[in-house]
Amino acid sequence: MKKHWYDYLWILSVLYLTLGFFNILFAWLGLFCFFIPLIISLGFGTKGYCNRYCGRGQLFGLIGGRFGLSRKQDVPRWMKSRAFRYGFLIFFMSMFLLMLWNTWLVFAGARDLREAVTLLWSFRLPWHWAYHGTILHEGIAQFAFGFYSIMLTSTVLGLLTMILFKPRSWCVYCPMGTMTQMICRAKAGPEGKAAAEKIEGKAVPGGGL
Amino acid sequence: MGEAVGKRRAIVDQSVCVACGCCVKVCPIGAIEIIKGVKARVDQTKCVGCGKCVKECPASVIEIQEVKA
Ligand code: SF4
Ligand code: SF4
Numbered sequence A: 001m002k003k004h005w006y007d008y009l010w011i012l013s014v015l016y017l018t019l020g021f022f023n024i025l026f027a028w029l030g031l032f033c034f035f036i037p038l039i040i041s042l043g044f045g046t047k048g049y050c051n052r053y054c055g056r057g058q059l060f061g062l063i064g065g066r067f068g069l070s071r072k073q074d075v076p077r078w079m080k081s082r083a084f085r086y087g088f089l090i091f092f093m094s095m096f097l098l099m100l101w102n103t104w105l106v107f108a109g110a111r112d113l114r115e116a117v118t119l120l121w122s123f124r125l126p127w128h129w130a131y132h133g134t135i136l137h138e139g140i141a142q143f144a145f146g147f148y149s150i151m152l153t154s155t156v157l158g159l160l161t162m163i164l165f166k167p168r169s170w171c172v173y174c175p176m177g178t179m180t181q182m183i184c185r186a187k188a189g190p191e192g193k194a195a196a197e198k199i200e201g202k203a204v205p206g207g208g209l
Numbered sequence B: 001m002g003e004a005v006g007k008r009r010a011i012v013d014q015s016v017c018v019a020c021g022c023c024v025k026v027c028p029i030g031a032i033e034i035i036k037g038v039k040a041r042v043d044q045t046k047c048v049g050c051g052k053c054v055k056e057c058p059a060s061v062i063e064i065q066e067v068k069a
């Protein structure tokens, strides 16, 4: 199949994680992975970000698929259930808010900057080499450490399920994927849903699922 | 390619589709579309039942079924 420029966006994902290793302030760039999918789904009512541009999904597809670092097994049933997907989204967002709160504390002067990256919301990794001070407020750096923690954590989780299940199994429970699908579902409304289902049913002779 | 017996077609279990679009990317003849960011839909008139999408789907929600032509 023909390759497009956007099929190489996985390079940006690798670059992002690498840059954050050397200077944590680059972590701010990760906000693009947050706002672009939301803007696309809110503005156009599509999962265009997932379907085309997401470098992280491509990266898992590449490592797990092309390089074969994946058992290529089916994900367990519960993992694709709405309960788990929505539950994980809520958990993820709560942790995100907690990170914002901690950032705020540094901004407010109630807490000192912690030059560490927290993996899987529990393990504190030293990361001081990536901080060279900032002319701005230390809170700016705290946000960077916090946001990078989130990005690294989701990458590690994604790599884990990539190895255990299908290469892109992260996409089954990825909070951005779940959230954009929710937005699209709300925007499409009952008619949109019916349309997606009806045409499928009609075209399958006798195959009503 | 034998199309003698029943035709083989991809069927998506839409209730658990996450609309990631991996199937769209891998389909060699462009028979799948993501409808409004909600779910994948296979154009049954185009699909040749090659099964590439089945392998690719991270949620494993596509099946190849025999349909009467
Ligand atoms: S589900 Fe998440 S990781 Fe997968 S393509 Fe969408 S945003 Fe990227
Ligand atoms: S790959 Fe599977 S989960 Fe993703 S859009 Fe296609 S059918 Fe849905």
Ligand code: SF4
Pocket (backbone or CB within 6 Å): B009, B010, B026, B027, B028, B029, B030, B031, B032, B042, B046, B047, B048, B049, B050, B051, B052, B053, B054
């Ligand atoms: S079975 Fe093959 S032709 Fe049919 S939708 Fe899947 S990838 Fe496309």
